Amino acid sequence: MALSQPEWNRLNPAANFPKLVHAQCIKTGAETFDYNCICWFLQLPFNYQGQHFPVQWVDPPVGAAQRDQYLAAARLVPCDYEDFDRVARLYERHPTRYLHGDRWNAASGSWESKMGALVRMLHQESGLSDDGIFESFYGNPSFWCKRAPGAAAASVDPSTMSVEASDDxxxxxxxxxxxxxxxxxxxxxxxxxxxxxxxxxxxxxxxxxxxxxxxxxxxxxxxxxxxxxxxxxxxxxxxxxxxxxxxxxxxxxxxxxxxxxxxxxxxxxxxxxxxxxxxxxxxxxxxxxxxxxxxxxxxxxxxxxxxxxxxxxxxxxxxxxxxxxxxxxxxxxxxxxxxxxxxxxxxxxxxxxxxxxxxxxxxxxxxxxxxxxxxxxxxxxxxxxxxx
Incomplete structure (x- = not known):
C-alpha cells in the first residue's frame, strides 16, 4: 500500500530525508508509538512465564559496547556491506549515537523501516541517507549485521515484540x-x-x-x-x-x-x-x-x-x-x-x-x-x- 499524502507529509522528507522518493515507498505498518525502529531492527521475541510484555520503545544504542549488547540479545553479528547474508543495518549521524535501524526485506528486495511513531515502510536502499548536499536526519548506514550462526530467521509480529519483564x-x-x-x-x-x-x-x-x-x-x-x-x-x-x-x-x-x-x-x-x-x-x-x-x-x-x-x-x-x-x-x-x-x-x-x-x-x-x-x-x- 502506498503512503497517503498526509503520512508522507508527516515524514517531512524535504527536511529529513532528501533522497526518499514517495513513489518507491510502500506502507507495511500503521503509525503507532507502540514500537520504534530499534525494536524493528532488533526484533526481540522475548517472553516471561508464557506471557508477552510489550517492548514499546527501545532507545538507540550509545557507542560500540552498548551496540554489541543489543546485537547479542537479537542474535545478530556484524558483517561487511558486501556480505550477501546481511539482514539489518544501523545509521549513524555522529560518532556516539546510532539514530536508526532498518531490516532487509528479501521478498521485496528493499529495506524496511519504522520511522519513530510514524509508518513502517519499504524504501529504496539509499532512501534515508544523505544526498551529498543535504543531511539526512538519520545520517548514513554505518554498520551492517547478519544472523548469528545457527540463529533462525526472525519472523515477528511487532505487536508481540517483548522483553523479559514482570509487573509488580x-x-x-x-x-x-x-x-x-x-x-x-x-x-x-x-x-x-x-x-x-x-x-x-x-x-x-x-x-x-x-x-x-x-x-x-x-x-x-x-x-x-x-x-x-x-x-x-x-x-x-x-x-x-x-x-x-x-x-x-x-x-x-x-x-x-x-x-x-x-x-x-x-x-x-x-x-x-x-x-x-x-x-x-x-x-x-x-x-x-x-x-x-x-x-x-x-x-x-x-x-x-x-x-x-x-x-x-x-x-x-x-x-x-x-x-x-x-x-x-x-x-x-x-x-x-x-x-x-x-x-x-x-x-x-x-x-x-x-x-x-x-x-x-x-x-x-x-x-x-x-x-x-x-x-x-x-x-x-x-x-x-x-x-x-
Missing amino acids: QESIDRIAHVANSLDGSFPRTATAFDTLFATWKSTWFTGRTNSVSQNSEDRASGAAWDALVAYTSRVNVLPQIVQKLSDPANFFAVHLYNAAQSDSSKKVDPRDTFNYYFLKNQVTRIQKLYGASIQEFTTQADEWVAHQANVSLSSNSSDYLNSPAYNRLVEMGTPIVALIMERYARERNGWWHELIHHIVNGRASGSVSFQKTGLFEDWKAQYEISAE
Whole structure:
C-alpha cells in the first residue's frame, strides 16, 4: 500500500530525508508509538512465564559496547556491506549515537523501516541517507549485521515484540491508591499537574525532531517540558508521575520521574542497559522502586504514629518527635513530601506538620504550641501551587 499524502507529509522528507522518493515507498505498518525502529531492527521475541510484555520503545544504542549488547540479545553479528547474508543495518549521524535501524526485506528486495511513531515502510536502499548536499536526519548506514550462526530467521509480529519483564501489581496498586488519594485531597495540584503533563505530551511527536526521532530523550526538552519540570521542582508529585506510567501510552514519562526523583537509589541506572534503554523495563523497575519507597514510608510512619500514641499523655512536644522512626523519615528527605501530605490530609491531628517542616526547612519548628487546623491549611496552601 502506498503512503497517503498526509503520512508522507508527516515524514517531512524535504527536511529529513532528501533522497526518499514517495513513489518507491510502500506502507507495511500503521503509525503507532507502540514500537520504534530499534525494536524493528532488533526484533526481540522475548517472553516471561508464557506471557508477552510489550517492548514499546527501545532507545538507540550509545557507542560500540552498548551496540554489541543489543546485537547479542537479537542474535545478530556484524558483517561487511558486501556480505550477501546481511539482514539489518544501523545509521549513524555522529560518532556516539546510532539514530536508526532498518531490516532487509528479501521478498521485496528493499529495506524496511519504522520511522519513530510514524509508518513502517519499504524504501529504496539509499532512501534515508544523505544526498551529498543535504543531511539526512538519520545520517548514513554505518554498520551492517547478519544472523548469528545457527540463529533462525526472525519472523515477528511487532505487536508481540517483548522483553523479559514482570509487573509488580502490589506496587502498582499501592502507587494508584496514594496518587488517587492525593488528587482527592488536593484537586488544584492534580489539575495543575495534569494540564502541564498533557501539554508536554502533545509535543512528543510534533516538530522535525520528535516526529521521526527514535531517542526518547529528545522529548525531554522544549518549553512545555521546562514548564513541567519547573512545576515538579516546586511541588512533589512523584506518586502522580509514577501513576502516569501505568498507562502504556505515557512511557516517555520515565524522563520526568528521573528529573523529579532526587534519590538516585530509586532510579534505574543508565548502565543497566536493558532496564534503562528498553523503556517498558524502565517503567516496570520504576514502579517497583517507588512502590518500595511507599512501603518503606508506611512502615516508618506507622511506627512513629504508634510512638505518638505511647506518649499521648505528655505535654512536651519534643516527646512526640523523639523516635527512631521519626529520624528515619527525616532521612528519607524531600522525595517523601507527597507521601507525608497524603497522610497528613487523612490524619490532621497528628504531628505531620513537624515532620514536613523538618524536611522542608532542615530542622524542627521549635514551637511549643500549635494550632493544628491552621497548620494543615498553611501546608495545603503551599502544596496546592497553581501551574502559572
